[in-house]
Amino acid sequence: ACGGNDGQSADAGKNDGGDTYTFKASHVVQESHVWHKTAEKFGEELEKLSDGRMKLDIYSASTLGLEQDMVQQLETGSIDFGFLTNAYMSTREVSLNSWFMPFLFSDLEDANKMRESEETKQMLEELGSQGLLGLDIAFAGNRHILMKEGFIGTPEDLKGKKVRIIGSPAMQSFWEKTGAGPTAMPLPEVYTSLQTGVIDGMDIDLDALVTEKYYENAKYLTLTNQMTFPTVVVMSQASFNKLSEEDQGIVKTAMKTAVDWGAQEAIAREKSNLEELKKNGVEVQELEDHSAFDGIAEEVRTQYAKESEIIKSFIETAQND
Amino acid sequence: MAIALILFVVLLLLRIPIAFVLGMTTIVYIFATDNMGLMLTVPQRLYSGMENYGLLAIPLFMLAGELMNSGGITKRLIDFAKSFVGHFRGGLAYVNVIANMLLASIIGSATAQIAMMSRTMVPSMEKEGYSRPFSAATTAAAGLLGPIIPPSMLFIIYGVGSGVSIGSMFIAGVLPGILLGLSFIILIAFIGMKEKWPTQQRARVSEVFISFIKVIPALLVPTIIIIGILSGVFTPTESAAFACLVALIVGFFFYKELDLRKLPSILVNTAVTTAIITLLIAMANLFGWMLSFELVPQKIAAWMVALTDNPLLFLLLVNIFLLLLGMFMDGIAALIILVPIFAPLLVNYGIDPIHFGVIICINLTIGILTPPVGSGLYIASSLSDVSLGALIKAMWPFLIVSLVVLLIITYWTPLTLWLPSL
Amino acid sequence: MKIVYRLSDWVYKIEKVLAVIFGAAILISLSAGVIYRYFLKVPLLWSDEIAIFSLAWITFIGGSMGIKQNASPSITMLTDFLKGKVKKIVLIMGFLVMVAFIGYVLYLSVNWLNSPNILVQKSNTMQMPKIWSYLCIPISFVFMLVHSLELLVKGLYSSDGEAF
Ligand code: NA
Ligand code: NA
Numbered sequence: 001a002c003g004g005n006d007g008q009s010a011d012a013g014k015n016d017g018g019d020t021y022t023f024k025a026s027h028v029v030q031e032s033h034v035w036h037k038t039a040e041k042f043g044e045e046l047e048k049l050s051d052g053r054m055k056l057d058i059y060s061a062s063t064l065g066l067e068q069d070m071v072q073q074l075e076t077g078s079i080d081f082g083f084l085t086n087a088y089m090s091t092r093e094v095s096l097n098s099w100f101m102p103f104l105f106s107d108l109e110d111a112n113k114m115r116e117s118e119e120t121k122q123m124l125e126e127l128g129s130q131g132l133l134g135l136d137i138a139f140a141g142n143r144h145i146l147m148k149e150g151f152i153g154t155p156e157d158l159k160g161k162k163v164r165i166i167g168s169p170a171m172q173s174f175w176e177k178t179g180a181g182p183t184a185m186p187l188p189e190v191y192t193s194l195q196t197g198v199i200d201g202m203d204i205d206l207d208a209l210v211t212e213k214y215y216e217n218a219k220y221l222t223l224t225n226q227m228t229f230p231t232v233v234v235m236s237q238a239s240f241n242k243l244s245e246e247d248q249g250i251v252k253t254a255m256k257t258a259v260d261w262g263a264q265e266a267i268a269r270e271k272s273n274l275e276e277l278k279k280n281g282v283e284v285q286e287l288e289d290h291s292a293f294d295g296i297a298e299e300v301r302t303q304y305a306k307e308s309e310i311i312k313s314f315i316e317t318a319q320n321d
Numbered sequence: 322m323a324i325a326l327i328l329f330v331v332l333l334l335l336r337i338p339i340a341f342v343l344g345m346t347t348i349v350y351i352f353a354t355d356n357m358g359l360m361l362t363v364p365q366r367l368y369s370g371m372e373n374y375g376l377l378a379i380p381l382f383m384l385a386g387e388l389m390n391s392g393g394i395t396k397r398l399i400d401f402a403k404s405f406v407g408h409f410r411g412g413l414a415y416v417n418v419i420a421n422m423l424l425a426s427i428i429g430s431a432t433a434q435i436a437m438m439s440r441t442m443v444p445s446m447e448k449e450g451y452s453r454p455f456s457a458a459t460t461a462a463a464g465l466l467g468p469i470i471p472p473s474m475l476f477i478i479y480g481v482g483s484g485v486s487i488g489s490m491f492i493a494g495v496l497p498g499i500l501l502g503l504s505f506i507i508l509i510a511f512i513g514m515k516e517k518w519p520t521q522q523r524a525r526v527s528e529v530f531i532s533f534i535k536v537i538p539a540l541l542v543p544t545i546i547i548i549g550i551l552s553g554v555f556t557p558t559e560s561a562a563f564a565c566l567v568a569l570i571v572g573f574f575f576y577k578e579l580d581l582r583k584l585p586s587i588l589v590n591t592a593v594t595t596a597i598i599t600l601l602i603a604m605a606n607l608f609g610w611m612l613s614f615e616l617v618p619q620k621i622a623a624w625m626v627a628l629t630d631n632p633l634l635f636l637l638l639v640n641i642f643l644l645l646l647g648m649f650m651d652g653i654a655a656l657i658i659l660v661p662i663f664a665p666l667l668v669n670y671g672i673d674p675i676h677f678g679v680i681i682c683i684n685l686t687i688g689i690l691t692p693p694v695g696s697g698l699y700i701a702s703s704l705s706d707v708s709l710g711a712l713i714k715a716m717w718p719f720l721i722v723s724l725v726v727l728l729i730i731t732y733w734t735p736l737t738l739w740l741p742s743l
Numbered sequence: 744m745k746i747v748y749r750l751s752d753w754v755y756k757i758e759k760v761l762a763v764i765f766g767a768a769i770l771i772s773l774s775a776g777v778i779y780r781y782f783l784k785v786p787l788l789w790s791d792e793i794a795i796f797s798l799a800w801i802t803f804i805g806g807s808m809g810i811k812q813n814a815s816p817s818i819t820m821l822t823d824f825l826k827g828k829v830k831k832i833v834l835i836m837g838f839l840v841m842v843a844f845i846g847y848v849l850y851l852s853v854n855w856l857n858s859p860n861i862l863v864q865k866s867n868t869m870q871m872p873k874i875w876s877y878l879c880i881p882i883s884f885v886f887m888l889v890h891s892l893e894l895l896v897k898g899l900y901s902s903d904g905e906a907f
Contacts, residue, residue: 068864072860091864162780167868168867183786184788
């Protein structure tokens with residue numbers, strides 16, 4: 001919330017058209033990532049809609065701390081906007097696990113449809129109790145499976161394999177049920193661990209696969225779409241309250257435009273990343289029939305539907321779609 | 322920002338530990354810029370600095386060092402080196418360098434190594450007729466190998482800060498470490514010829530054989546680490562845990578010198594030496610957060626890029642800057658503060674982050690032997706009872722050799738990048 | 744004054760016990776992680792979390808012990824050069840600043856842990872409430888405060904301010 005050289009954003013300087021602001025936005029990914037591009041788009045929209053009164057500084061790649069630190073700073077209004085991974089936020093708000101229900105979406109477009117759903121609105125509202133104004137959900141490619149040896153068609157293919165996953169309880173629960181040995185290894189260790197065989201494969205999105213070049217050590221990519229991997233876009237409630245009603249409207253419109261754009265960009269990247277991977281000699285196979293996984297998927301969904309009404313209703317809506 | 326800098330220096334002069342000075346400066350900065358909302362994040366941020374898997378190797382390598390000393394492993398390594406090269410002119414000086422190279426394949430810190438070797442090597446070299454300042458200087462210089470030959474604390478901290486794989490950093494350090502060791506050996510041969518040093522009686526083949534048999538269990542420690550990492554049994558971090566287990570087993574069952582009743586005090590020592598580094602990291606994490614808030618890295622980046630677009634010139638500037646900084650600041654602290662500033666610049670110059678990591682770590686390691694602030698210098702001087710002046714006088718040929726090696730590593734990239742690319 | 748010394752020694756004993764426990768925990772959990780994954784083929788998901796939890800505790804408890812032992816690196820250029828009363832003044836100022844800083848961070852950390860959102864947070868794998876990890880900050884800063892008060896008192900009673 002530092003407005004240029006002085007304190008909180010909302011009490012930065014005046015000019016004829018209203019207050020001027022320099023907001024701070026923070027996220028955990030590199031600057032090439034679609035979430036960063038979405039944040040940049042948001043900055044452009046803000047400037048356009050406010051006639052230059054609003055500017056955005058973006059702090060990328062966790063420069064202002066881990067996600068737990070970011071939330072802390074969002075609560076006090078030291079940061080105004082945050083793009084927080086659903087993996088982290090679902091440990092703070094259980095209904096967000098909806099996005100991690102296995103095999104609910106056949107592709108990224110399918111997942112994006114649920115963005116406007118009533119259940120998504122409810123999840124975002126739940127964040128209010130933590131001093132956060134939930135604005136939207138943005139995407140970054142679905143999760144697929146990359147292995148050193150062979151494609152994945154059934155859970156049997158994963159049995160006893162050491163697979164790197166993201167340490168979120170819902171994801172873990174799915175992976176444990178497949179019979180694979182999921183391990184939550186930190187990212188910088190993954191490349192060499194694939195090389196030496198500490199792990200046999202990983203749960204990954206195509207964007208990360210292209211930028212981190214894991215395919216140099218593991219060639220078999222099965223397009224499984226077992227989950228999607230969104231970011232929760234939030235604003236500090238404290239920062240929001242300081243804005244005039246008109247400015248609040250500008251912020252919301254600008255973010256909506258940026259996330260709409262980002263969703264299309266993510267879908268386009270899913271395609272171009274796949275082309276790039278094929279060009280680099282990655283063996284790609286689509287998992288057309290995931291019925292072998294349905295039993296496991298159902299177990300996870302039932303378990304989480306019990307934990308939250310929102311999840312239960314989210315699963316129903318997504319299935320009926 | 323200027324106030325923060327002045328405050329930083331004043332607090333340091335009051336002999337406040339560097340770790341705490343970093344924290345104090347950040348707090349005063351938050352007050353001065355009236356960003357009180359940030360204050361509540363201070364403890365959170367302190368804690369989060371520690372939530373990093375890569376840092377786990379630090380207590381484990383500290384523990385491995387303590388266990389090896391208490392379990393008699395260090396002693397066997399020195400005896401082994403002695404039986405091999407002890408009979409040459411200047412034999413014990415070579416023994417010193419080679420034993421340090423062996424030790425470096427287990428220990429990750431220069432100061433730890435200098436402390437271990439000053440107690441054993443300096444008295445025995447003096448007994449053989451070497452001057453005490455020269456003995457201490459050789460020991461301190463050879464200690465530089467500690468963080469360059471893997472495993473290495475500095476490489477871990479660099480990897481953690483820059484996102485580069487710690488395993489790749491370890492592999493990249495092998496050839497530069499060997500080059501530095503060989504350069505010291507050549508330097509010693511040169512000095513030895515000039516000063517007509519004593520030679521020892523050549524060890525009999527049977528003696529060599531016996532010391533070799535005795536050293537085998539000790540060599541198990543680095544062997545298991547290397548094989549374990551290469552074959553994919555464990556990650557570099559986990560290898561540190563296994564180094565401890567093997568050191569425990571070897572010290573207890575093979576050499577029978579490890580007293581299990583000593584274990585609690587070994588763990589207490591480990592906690593204190595670990596915290597010296599990790600608390601510094603936690604506080605530097607706060608300090609770095611303040612720099613990020615002020616967009617300092619971006620400003621320095623813009624300035625650097627405007628200054629030169631030549632990668633070699635950039636590396637030269639960085640080297641000079643780091644050598645100057647290394648005179649006044651402890652290597653690990655400097656590394657923690659600088660990595661987030663320099664790492665984003667590398668893309669602009671097309672410099673490989675692994676190559677850069679090796680350069681900056683060797684550079685800052687040299688800094689522990691340069692006055693006025695040089696922890697390695699003080700440890701060697703106090704443990705071997707040599708005055709600082711005499712030690713520095715005996716040290717400068719070693720420093721010059723180190724700088725030449727640093728330049729070679731800077732400009733000849735295959736030395737660092739060839740092994741990791743295999 | 745004796746009470747400060749005795750308190751500090753007593754705290755130091757507790758710290759030693761904690762250091763042994765958490766040090767052993769790092770070693771055991773990481774080794775067990777490898778053994779389970781590689782030899783028994785069942786990964787131990789919690790081993791990394793236990794190890795990181797222990798590292799945080801060791802860092803701040805060990806940092807406090809470092810104050811007691813005078814083990815933390817500091818710059819001695821000025822204080823080595825000074826003598827007598829001037830040196831005492833400089834050192835006492837340093838000790839006072841330490842006490843103030845540690846006290847202030849302690850105050851901040853108590854406020855931090857009192858905020859309602861702390862109890863929402865759980866660790867990823869074990870689902871252990873994060874408060875158990877976070878507690879290492881206020882507890883070790885209480886310990887640091889005791890040790891730094893001891894330094895201050897010792898400094899005041901010595902001729903040149905040296906507490907060691
Ligand atoms: Na080493
Ligand atoms: Na120095």
